[in-house]
Amino acid sequence: MADPQYATLEAYDGVRFAWNVWPLSRIEANRMVIPLGLMVTPLKRTDSLTSLQYEPVRCRGCQGILNPYSQVDFASMIWLCPFCYNRNSFPPHYQGITEGQLPGELFQEAVSVEYVLxxxxxxxxxxxxxxxxSQSLEALTEMKQSVKQMLQMLPEYCLVGLITFGAMVTVHELAASEIPRAYLFRGTKETTAQEVAKLLGLGLVQYKRQAGMPGPSGTPGIGRFLxxxxxxxYTLESIIDDLQPDRQPSSRKQRLVRATGAAVGVGVGLMExxxxxxxxxxxxxxxxxxTTGPGAVVGLALEDSIRTHRDFEKSAGVKQFKKACQWYESLGRRMAGSGHCLDVFACSLDQVGVAEMHDAVSVTGGVVVLAETFSHEIYRKSLARLFELDENGYLQMFFNATFDVIMSKDIRVSGTTGPVTSANNKSPLASEVELGVxxxxxxxxxxxxxATSLGMFFEVAASHGTVLEPGQILCLQFQTQYQHPSGQHRLRVTTVARPWAEPNAPEIASSFDQEAAAALLARQALFRCSQEDVFDVLRWIDRILIRVASKFGDFTKDNPASFRWPPSFTYLPDFLFHLRRSQFLQVFNNTPDETAFYRLTLEREGVQASMLMIQPTLTSFTFEGPPQPVLLDVASMRPDSILVLDTWFMLVVHYGKTIVEWRKAGYHLQPDQDAF
Ligand SMILES: [Zn+2]
Incomplete structure (x- = not known):
């Protein structure tokens, strides 16, 4: 695998560069084939994180925040911004600082700090x-049970709301009353936020905040629907207990009427x-x-089969798909605009339309769980995992974040991939050539x-021949302001630096982190898949490999046998080979829903998880020594070994023939066979 030092650095600051030394030349950077990019995990859990209970000190020039790379002149109480080289004076309450008494953000090891605002x-x-x-009584009962279990994991101060749907959409009022009240919406219609407000009478009832309780006040709808x-x-659980399958005429020739798209639309309006x-x-x-209204995936007649990848090759199959995608795209934009996310828990033997919902889930950072039934272990465990609490009793999900990058004028940012939307900050430091968002x-x-990770791409703005000053470093700062479940706004600030080098300096090639590069190439490939044909994406990967080989490989012209990869590139061809044939790019044997699910998962995970998804690991356990990674090959199957295949999505265990016989004989139960 790649040099372990990069993973060690990542554990510290949550950042992995594809190139750890950058050439100070725009032309040379473009010739390097694999872009100057990095994978960043903005809220990575690190042991070294410093928590600061005060407001950050910002540079007046670029909004960069004071950090260990800022030079401080203690005599004149001035700090030099490492991004825009602006000289800033300290605020009055910093006057007491000296070299021996530094504020937390100036400590050498404080590359990642978190301000509690x-x-x-x-x-x-x-x-x-x-x-x-629109489910059988049995499936609905399982779903109700699992939802009630989930509610029990929810911290009691969280706001909850309830919408149900079948052929119609129902919004339930949760305020305790003698007669439960509910509001009906047509399942065939797209509903705007204004229509939801009008029908639910929002803006009329004000919720009075009770003393001592964390919570909002004066927002319409809170106190009735949320x-x-x-x-x-009590009210919520009794409404859920009373839910019955939607009453619809049963027919062997028809699917159930299910207005999922309209229900999501009403939910988005309610939240807005x-x-x-x-x-x-x-x-x-x-x-x-x-099966009805906006976002419909398939018609009611059972003889119309649900779309497959093959249907996308025909124009007729694409029409309904595109229409549904557009509906969810518009909902995704609205949700991203107000800071909300869409999660889909699809428990069905059939496809439910995750491929259509993909965009809304992707841009809002929601989760998708696919399982066969609501009692399936994967579904139950995924739901429980989402609601796990940390050691302080808070949910480990964070909301409504803005992510800013601060850089020097020698660098431009081309874009970001991951569960993001643009905040439209049109800075001159944003490159005209876009990669990702x-x-x-x-x-x-x-x-x-x-664990949410972003892939970022940069370019060098310095022209060829720019003089490199000794010790000149490139500095980047990531500022992530987010809503913590404790009711605080927090600001995570991570500042990283890497050396610049002269164009063609040998340290550039040897600073190549092939795992980070492969993860970034996978992100780029996925982004391309959303815009062009998969066939073209595969060709693009091939061209990348050929160009990297001719730029960095060591060979004598016209002698193929002489070709050698430099040590820092040896695994890259393997990664790209596995990426080409992975389920992310090959749709054979997968439904459109499964493909959407796999891509959604890959596009937000970090380097290690991406590696595992692209190139699963096979580990062999034998009596001859410690567990060993082995080749994904039939030859690795030996009678006296146990093989464990970890694909990130699933774990497969293979027992060798001899092992099975030993197990049948009950050796593993004998006290003197502990090793077994
Ligand atoms: Zn600055």
Whole structure:
């Protein structure tokens, strides 16, 4: 594998560069084939993180935040910004600092610090449940059970809301009352935020904040449709208990009428009205495809089969697909605009339309879980994992973030890939050549975890022949401001530096981190898949490999046998080979929903997880020594070994013939066979 020093650095600051030394020349940077990029995990959990209970000190020139790479002149109390070289004076309360008494953000090891900001969050995290009633009684019962288990994991201050759907969409009022009240929406219609507000009478009822309770006040709809779980647990659970399968005439020739798209639309409108600009999840639990209204995936007649990858080759199959995609794209934009995310829990033997929903989930950072039933282990464990609490009793999900990159004028940012949308900060430091979501130096993330990773691409702005000053470093700063479930706004600031080098300096090639580069190439390939034919993406990967080989390989002309990769590139061809034939780019044997799910997962994971997904590891356990990684080859199957295949998505265990016989004989139960 690649040089372990890069993984060690990543554990410290959450950043991995494809090239750890950059050439100070635009032309040379372009010739390097693999872009100057990096993988960053903005909220990575690190042991070295410093928490600061005050507001950050910003550079007046570029908004960069004071960091260990800033030069400080203690005599005149001035600090030099490492990004724009502006000289800044310290605020009055910093006057006491000396070389021996530094504020936390200036410590050498404080590459990653987190400010707890004064401004509190307006509302706690919200969870709107959208439940599918077009299911058999058995499936619905399992779904209700799992949802109730999930609610029990929810901290009681979180806001919850409930929408159910079958042929119609129902918004339930959760305020305790004698007669439960609910509002009906047509399942065949697209509903705007204004229509939702009008029909639900939002803006009329004001929720009075009770003393001592963290919570919002004065927002329409809160107190009726969204309540802290502690105040509506009884009402909510009794409504869920009473839910029955949607009453529809049963027919062997027809699918159930299921207005998933309209229900998501109503949910988005409800959130826009009730909790604009504060974090929330719209959690859709569904047991089949949407068959009516906006976002319909397939018609009602069972003789019309649901789309496959092959149908996309024909224009007729694409029409309905595109229409549904457009609906979810528009919902995704609205959700991203107000800081909310879409989660889909699809438990069905059939496809439900995740491929159509892909964009809305992708840009908002939601999660997708695919399983066969609501009692399936994968579904139950995934749901429980999402709601795991940290050691302080807080959810480990973060909301409504903005991600900014600060850099020196020698660098331009081309774009970012991952669960982001552009925050349209049209800075001159945003490159005109876009790679991923570009044209900005600032992005929005509606929901993220400690593992959410972004792929970023940069270019060098310095012209060829720019004089390199001794010790000149390139500095980048990532500022992630987000809503923490504790009700605080926090700002994570990570500052990283790498050396510049003369064009063609040998240290550039030897600083190549092939794992980070492969993860970035995978991100680029996925981004291309959303815009062009997969066939062209495969050709693009081939061209990359050929160009990298001719630029960095060591060979004598016209003698193929003489070709050698430099040591820092040896695994790259393998990675690209596996990427080419992975389920991310090859659709054979997968449904469009599965392909969408795989791509969604890869486009937000970090370097190590991406590696595992692209090139699964096979580990052999024998009595002859410690576990060993072995080749993904039939030859690795030996009678006296146990093989474990880890593909990230699943774990496969293979027992050799002799091992099986030993196990049948019960050797593993004998106390003197502990090793077994
Ligand atoms: Zn500055």
């Amino acid at each position: 004064q401004q509190p969050v307006r509302a706690p995290p919200s969870f709107i449940l959208v439940l599918d009633l 309540l802290p779980y502690s105040e509506c647990d 009205n009730c909790i604009p600009g504060t974090g929330g999840r719209l959690m859709v639990f569904t047991g089949g495809p949407c 570009g044209g900005t130096t600032s992005w929005r993330l509606c929901a993220l975890s400690q």
